[in-house]
Amino acid sequence: MSAFIIETKHLTKKFGSKRVVNHIDLQVKKGEIYGFLGPNGAGKTTTIRMLLGLARPTKGSIHIFGKDIKKEKLSILKKVGSLVEYPSYYGHLTAYENLEAVRILLDAPKSRIDEVLSIVRLTKDAKRPVKGFSLGMKQRLGIATALLGNPELLILDEPTNGLDPSGIIEMRELIKSMPKEHGITIVISSHLLSEIDQMATQVGIISKGQMIFQDSISKLRERSTSKIKLTVNHAEAAWKTLLSHGYTTQRMQNNIFVENSSNEKIAEIVKALVQHDYSIYRVEEEKKSLEDIFLELTGQEGGL
């Protein structure tokens, strides 16, 4: 029994000769909201399909709840709720009947249907055929279906796709509340860093099939080192002056950048500049945003 709810080792999936997922070691601890992040086509959905037993790994192993998915797939799936890509539904049935069709398979109590309907606020529309639902409503029905069996692990692939802003906020609050209230572990994939940033406690970043970062979100934030930007009247001369005082800085146009420096050092630099009669227009801190780090890691400039 390992400490992880999900643990994959060298998980690999080949389509033809292309490795869509390449040696991924996913590690998700109990009670975490694990943000699975990557640009479109990085292999997120393929990984998730393998986690759910919909696709077969070419190589590597998957353990969920400490059980091997190859051997104990059904007992694992009983405790997993999922929503993969777009929501699944039977258009000719009502929302209630859709949930009933799944409830029978999960052996959940009938009362659970009303509970999940109220969680996703579809109680009013429960008796309407799903084919008339908007994408947002179908998405919410998909979440309701995923919650139906009181899962211990929830795997949501791009759950905010197609939702309007208020729907996204609602979904986010719902997802954030679940680990606290029910002790559910959540894996949520997205290509939007901002979304993961607002929910996740752990992050895994995948690019071109490879895991390039996996740690807590605070570790990722630590990478967002700050720089101090000084705007002065004669940047080049000022830069030389600072160099002669023994301060290495970078100069770009009228700005001088000082990296990773203590308050004292900044004070000394400013003092030196003032003493040499430079006019200092601005002293600002420039933080590298998570977005920048993400792009840096995935090596895709403006690709999103």
Added chain:
Amino acid sequence: MRKLFQSEFLKLRKSAIWLLIFVSPILSLLLGLGAGTMTDLGEQQWIETLGMMTISHAILFLPLLTGVFSSFICRYEHVGGGWKQLLTMPVSRKNVYIVKVLIVSFLIGLTQLLFVSGLFLIGWLKGFSTDLPWEVIATSVLGGWIACLPLIALQMFVSIAWSSFAAPLAVNVIFTIPNMLIVNSEKFGPYYPWAQPFLLMMPSTGESFGALNVSATTLIIVVFGSLILFLGSGLGYFIRKEI
């Protein structure tokens, strides 16, 4: 397994598919009613009528219905992404497949029951005087149903493999049309899956079985052989299929 049946029936209940089980029996009923006016039925009145009704029902409708039902029972899974949802439930793929095949078999079975009720209705309306040839009728109806099983297995395979609703149906129609000729061929008839419902359903009067004097044993072996082949390959495909 029981849970899968319940869930599957819930999905079916609200659809129009039920109406299709009536089409062929009603048509056969009309044909059967007309039968007596054309020829004198004589001693074999039950069997003659049954034979008359069987022609369109078994040559055309039974093979077509196996395709329609199979396509239909897969359609709602293809359309709304149902496979994905169904297969992330704690159910084995083998059972999912078998339940789907059994439900189509059940629908075909209901069609057969309606068909035979039609025959009884005709007999009652026309006041047939001879005794009911129970054995012949039961063999015919049951034989027709059994002969549909390999077809169902085959059609289920095609319907699962192709997400389109029309494509499996088109293939089925293409293979059903030549039936008219093939049932008359002694060489190919017994081995052509689409011809088997007719060959097993057509009542006989003499020693031989079926319209072509092919022995019942041969037919049964062919039917069960192909059933095992089609069911096995379809099941193997479905278990490996990546959703």
